[in-house]
Amino acid sequence: TQLLEQSPQFLSIQEGENLTVYCNSSSVFSSLQWYRQEPGEGPVLLVTVVTGGEVKKLKRLTFQFGDARKDSSLHITAAQPGDTGLYLCAGAGTYKYIFGTGTRLKVLA
Amino acid sequence: NAGVTQTPKFQVLKTGQSMTLQCAQDMNHEYMSWYRQDPGMGLRLIHYSVGAGITDQGEVPNGYNVSRSTTEDFPLRLLSAAPSQTSVYFCASSPVPTRGFFTDTQYFGPGTRLTVL
Numbered sequence: 168t169q170l171l172e173q174s175p176q177f178l179s180i181q182e183g184e185n186l187t188v189y190c191n192s193s194s195v196f197s198s199l200q201w202y203r204q205e206p207g208e209g210p211v212l213l214v215t216v217v218t219g220g221e222v223k224k225l226k227r228l229t230f231q232f233g234d235a236r237k238d239s240s241l242h243i244t245a246a247q248p249g250d251t252g253l254y255l256c257a258g259a260g261t262y263k264y265i266f267g268t269g270t271r272l273k274v275l276a
Numbered sequence: 277n278a279g280v281t282q283t284p285k286f287q288v289l290k291t292g293q294s295m296t297l298q299c300a301q302d303m304n305h306e307y308m309s310w311y312r313q314d315p316g317m318g319l320r321l322i323h324y325s326v327g328a329g330i331t332d333q334g335e336v337p338n339g340y341n342v343s344r345s346t347t348e349d350f351p352l353r354l355l356s357a358a359p360s361q362t363s364v365y366f367c368a369s370s371p372v373p374t375r376g377f378f379t380d381t382q383y384f385g386p387g388t389r390l391t392v393l
Contacts, residue, residue: 176316197377209280209366209384210319217379255318259378262326263334266311266318 170194171258171267179273180246188241188270190256197259199232199239204253204269246274278302280385282367288391289357297352297388299367305383306372308350309334310342312363313387319366325350326372357392364389 171192180186190199198217202210214223216232216239223230227250229242243250251274256267283298301308309324311334321334325344339361341353350369354361370382 171318173318198379200378200382207386209368209386211384212381215379215381257319259373261376262307262324262332262373263321264309264378264382266320268316268318 171256171265173254173256173267173270175270176268177271177273179275182247182274182276183245184274186243186246186272188243188254188272189238190240190258190267191238192258192265193237194258194260194265195236196265197236199236199259200257200264201230201239201241202255202257204255210253210255243272246272248274248276250274280367280369280383282365282385282388284388285386286389288393289354290393291358293357295354295357297354297365297367297390299350299352299385300348301350301367301369301383302348303369303383304347305369306347308344308367308369309382310340310350310352311366311368312336312361313366314363322352322365354390359392362390362392 174189200215201213204210214230219234219236221232227244254270257264280301306327310322311319320336323342325331365388367385368382371380
């Protein structure tokens with residue numbers, strides 16, 4: 168069974184701080200996606216990484232796919248209250264996504 | 277475009293009752309899926325479909341049935357509800373993965389919050 172472990176599970180920080188969320192597995196994935204979910208809504212895709220070692224930037228968010236395509240990280244620079252939410256990673260298998268356990272981020276003003 | 281729609285938004289059932297959760301998409305996506313989300317467990321795949329008439333099991337299929345008679349609709353049926361099925365259910369759709377591997381955006385509906393007493 169493929170598993171994706173995310174850490175930390177919870178994170179509460181002050182506005183302006185930096186943070187990194189990790190997504191780790193013992194399995195190789197063909198691609199990996201990061202989502203953000205607001206309360207009462209479905210997850211919304213932030214980014215897809217496909218190539219080992221790939222780095223993608225989305226404004227203050229930086230996503231990296233591990234060289235071996237088993238892990239990924241999400242780094243947020245100068246966090247803002249609008250970044251508050253549940254962050255989920257999802258690894259792509261054959262016709263299936265395996266979701267991580269989630270990181271709940273709260274950014275205090 | 278409405279995207280992915282789900283009904284109902286909330287539902288309370290008694291143990292043993294049956295019901296169908298509705299999911300529809302207007303993006304002409306071949307791939308559709310159902311997930312359940314429980315605290316601390318992320319999203320777990322229940323069933324998925326790669327096109328009309330084709331369905332397959334995900335991680336946690338027991339107690340759920342699906343069918344796909346049209347491209348647009350992918351209903352999820354609970355045959356005999358149990359308290360363990362209390363959860364938030366999400367439907368999602370995307371273009372069919374190339375050679376089985378995803379690179380496209382997966383769009384999620386707003387979810388159905390189900391409580392089984």
